[in-house]
Amino acid sequence: MKRSGLISATAALSVLAAACGSTTGGTAPTGGKAPAQITVGTLYSSSGSFATSSMPEYAGLKFWVKQENAKGGAYVGAFHKRIPLKLVALNDQSNPETAATLYSQLITQDKVNILVADFGSVLTAPAVTIAQEHHQLLFDVSGSGTTFFSASNPYVVLTSLPTSGVWPTPLVKFLVSKKIKRVAMIYDSNDFDASQAATIRKGLAAQHITPVFDQAVPTSTTSYTTLINNIAATNPQAVLELGYPNNDIAFLQALGSMGRHFPLTFTAFPGQLHALLESNVGAANLSYVYSYGFPPQLAYNSPNAGLGTAAFVKQFGATTTGPVNFLDIAGYNAGVVVGAALRHATSLSQLSLKQALVSQSGKLQTIEGSFKIQSDGAQIGERLPVSQMFPSSNGTTIKLVYPSSSANASARYPAP
Amino acid sequence: MRLEYALLAGVLYGMFYALAAVGLNLVFGVLRVVNLAHGDWIVLGSFLAWELYSTFHLNVLFSAVVALPLGMAAGFILYWVLAPRLGRSEDPEMTSFVLFFGISQIIEALATFGFGNNQRSLLPNALVAAPLRLGGQVYPGVLVASAVASVPLLLALYLYLYRSHAGAATRAVMANPAEAAAVGINVRKISALTFGIGTAAAVAAGAFSIFVEGGTSPSQGVALTTVAFAVIVIGSLGNVAGTVLGGLVYGIADQMTATFASSWANLVPYLILILVMLARPSGLLGRATRDA
Numbered sequence: 005m006k007r008s009g010l011i012s013a014t015a016a017l018s019v020l021a022a023a024c025g026s027t028t029g030g031t032a033p034t035g036g037k038a039p040a041q042i043t044v045g046t047l048y049s050s051s052g053s054f055a056t057s058s059m060p061e062y063a064g065l066k067f068w069v070k071q072e073n074a075k076g077g078a079y080v081g082a083f084h085k086r087i088p089l090k091l092v093a094l095n096d097q098s099n100p101e102t103a104a105t106l107y108s109q110l111i112t113q114d115k116v117n118i119l120v121a122d123f124g125s126v127l128t129a130p131a132v133t134i135a136q137e138h139h140q141l142l143f144d145v146s147g148s149g150t151t152f153f154s155a156s157n158p159y160v161v162l163t164s165l166p167t168s169g170v171w172p173t174p175l176v177k178f179l180v181s182k183k184i185k186r187v188a189m190i191y192d193s194n195d196f197d198a199s200q201a202a203t204i205r206k207g208l209a210a211q212h213i214t215p216v217f218d219q220a221v222p223t224s225t226t227s228y229t230t231l232i233n234n235i236a237a238t239n240p241q242a243v244l245e246l247g248y249p250n251n252d253i254a255f256l257q258a259l260g261s262m263g264r265h266f267p268l269t270f271t272a273f274p275g276q277l278h279a280l281l282e283s284n285v286g287a288a289n290l291s292y293v294y295s296y297g298f299p300p301q302l303a304y305n306s307p308n309a310g311l312g313t314a315a316f317v318k319q320f321g322a323t324t325t326g327p328v329n330f331l332d333i334a335g336y337n338a339g340v341v342v343g344a345a346l347r348h349a350t351s352l353s354q355l356s357l358k359q360a361l362v363s364q365s366g367k368l369q370t371i372e373g374s375f376k377i378q379s380d381g382a383q384i385g386e387r388l389p390v391s392q393m394f395p396s397s398n399g400t401t402i403k404l405v406y407p408s409s410s411a412n413a414s415a416r417y418p419a420p
Numbered sequence: 421m422r423l424e425y426a427l428l429a430g431v432l433y434g435m436f437y438a439l440a441a442v443g444l445n446l447v448f449g450v451l452r453v454v455n456l457a458h459g460d461w462i463v464l465g466s467f468l469a470w471e472l473y474s475t476f477h478l479n480v481l482f483s484a485v486v487a488l489p490l491g492m493a494a495g496f497i498l499y500w501v502l503a504p505r506l507g508r509s510e511d512p513e514m515t516s517f518v519l520f521f522g523i524s525q526i527i528e529a530l531a532t533f534g535f536g537n538n539q540r541s542l543l544p545n546a547l548v549a550a551p552l553r554l555g556g557q558v559y560p561g562v563l564v565a566s567a568v569a570s571v572p573l574l575l576a577l578y579l580y581l582y583r584s585h586a587g588a589a590t591r592a593v594m595a596n597p598a599e600a601a602a603v604g605i606n607v608r609k610i611s612a613l614t615f616g617i618g619t620a621a622a623v624a625a626g627a628f629s630i631f632v633e634g635g636t637s638p639s640q641g642v643a644l645t646t647v648a649f650a651v652i653v654i655g656s657l658g659n660v661a662g663t664v665l666g667g668l669v670y671g672i673a674d675q676m677t678a679t680f681a682s683s684w685a686n687l688v689p690y691l692i693l694i695l696v697m698l699a700r701p702s703g704l705l706g707r708a709t710r711d712a
Binding site for chain 1: 421422425426429433528529532537538539540541543544550551557558559560561562563631632633634635637638639643674675678679682683685686
């Protein structure tokens with residue numbers, strides 16, 4: 005034998021492995037020996053424009069890992085036992101190119117069993133294709149861009165929010181319910197915001213309403229003075245600004261410094277990062293601004309997996325200095341969904357993990373409500389209500405104002 | 421009315437951009453290095469303004485004044501630490517490129533340690549609360565104040581360069597360091613002074629940047645360096661008046677694009693930069709030179 009025989013045997017084994025769907029991701033053979041640990045790989049941004057949002061998500065995920073390890077690890081159904089979790093986290097510094105390199109590193113070098121994306125669509129986008137190429141299931145925490153999900157890619161699942169295209173559905177209904185005809189819309193030219201804008205445009209068109217102002221701006225936009233002036237010239241009843249937190253802050257700052265006032269002003273992030281927005285733009289500028297409604301304002305206290313809202317706020321809140329925000333919850337929720345996949349999968353193969361989540365769709369209730377996904381991995385189980393910031397003794401308070409099924413206050417329209 | 425508004429807003433932004441860029445231009449003119457940490461000094465100026473207002477309720481104008489000696493001192497120290505090492509380098513320009521990139525990263529990391537990742541901003545009453553109403557239009561008071569405050573700072577720099585002995589020596593070094601040294605000018609001293617002034621101008625600009633840029637964060641430095649670089653290239657390297665013109669062109673182009681093709685706002689100022697480079701490689705106010 006024999007060198008040629010050895011080569012032939014190796015080649016045959018390689019072909020067999022390929023035929024069995026061998027991947028470069030960290031998988032374990034079905035029915036094999038249980039691994040000593042489950043490696044969870046993720047990225048975070050400790051600096052750069054997404055650090056504000058990325059770090060809370062990372063903190064939430066770390067909290068879940070710590071909680072599971074305190075119980076002996078995550079329960080892995082394929083081996084009928086708990087297995088300790090090892091978290092491998094790399095810093096992409098808010099840079100999509102760096103993120104692409106690091107996602108590949110997590111898959112090919114660290115050989116993670118579980119791959120969790122960084123915050124948002126911009127930093128998730130590189131992971132979607134890389135994960136698909138390597139047949140590694142991507143747990144997408146908050147990259148809700150609609151283009152990430154397609155029938156041809158079974159290797160992505162959105163754990164937290166519905167795809168961004170779904171977000172504004174209640175908002176459009178709210179605008180229509182208020183008989184608002186003159187809508188101005190300014191949005192960042194990225195998939196996350198553009199898909200929201202597309203939904204709003206379509207929803208308004210169904211009501212024969214055409215926005216009086218409808219413009220995209222670069223995501224890096226920080227000067228809104230001229231844009232606000234142009235919006236004001238159209239005399240809108242509602243102004244919708246769709247961006248990231250830095251955009252929202254700059255927009256609301258500019259609005260305040262110009263002394264401009266619209267009957268309805270909506271921005272996306274006050275509902276997620278209320279404390280950050282209020283500390284930057286002030287309670288006066290934030291008062292009566294509308295936003296989406298997110299947990300913890302939207303409370304789910306009876307989940308069948310993980311902690312409920314009140315318990316999480318209490319336990320996680322004890323580990324952090326600032327108020328608990330939605331992104332903390334999103335990171336924790338990603339962990340809960342990972343836990344559900346590990347619990348119900350018949351093996352640690354990536355498609356088995358995905359299949360486990362498909363089987364749990366509609367059954368799994370988490371801190372973010374019903375986990376319900378389509379076959380392409382897009383989340384559809386949650387709806388984001390409309391919230392409004394009301395002045396209070398210590399700044400502003402978020403109240404849910406639409407739809408009535410989840411409302412805990414009446415909307416003030418037009419804003420005083 | 422949209423055109424007029426964009427024009428005037430562009431002028432206001434442009435004056436700020438000129439102040440933000442002038443230090444980079446001075447340093448390039450004298451030392452022949454692109455200070456990649458320039459934007460990070462602006463960020464530090466923003467954090468200085470934020471800290472002084474948040475802690476002591478000091479108006480941002482005061483911060484801009486305080487920034488001048490602080491920035492000057494920081495620039496001096498940095499120059500005396502770096503210059504001898506750069507002088508010993510076989511390729512000082514490339515070494516400085518790498519060095520200032522490293523300094524940029526260090527400043528960003530230190531700012532993150534000190535202030536965290538989150539965006540920080542100040543309410544308008546930290547500078548000027550009331551907006552300016554002009555011809556039926558409304559301009560943010562903070563933007564107007566930032567532009568107006570830039571004028572005396574830029575004027576002072578101009579007077580320094582064209583009405584003082586040190587300024588004349590600085591211009592001589594800009595024109596030809598070897599010849600300047602030959603006529604008895606202490607090039608190192610002038611270089612140190614220029615680096616200090618350039619840093620001071622950047623830190624002072626930072627006090628206004630927190631309003632003009634809608635807030636500040638440790639990672640904002642690179643974007644500000646890029647804008648400053650575009651401004652000085654459009655205007656002309658080593659020329660204060662050129663920097664003002666470059667700032668105005670950049671500001672007006674930026675606001676015009678925001679008005680008429682907002683999704684292209686990131687692109688158009690840089691298209692103008694390329695066009696200027698093609699038409700006048702030495703910048704709008706640059707002079708053609710001929711080596712004998």
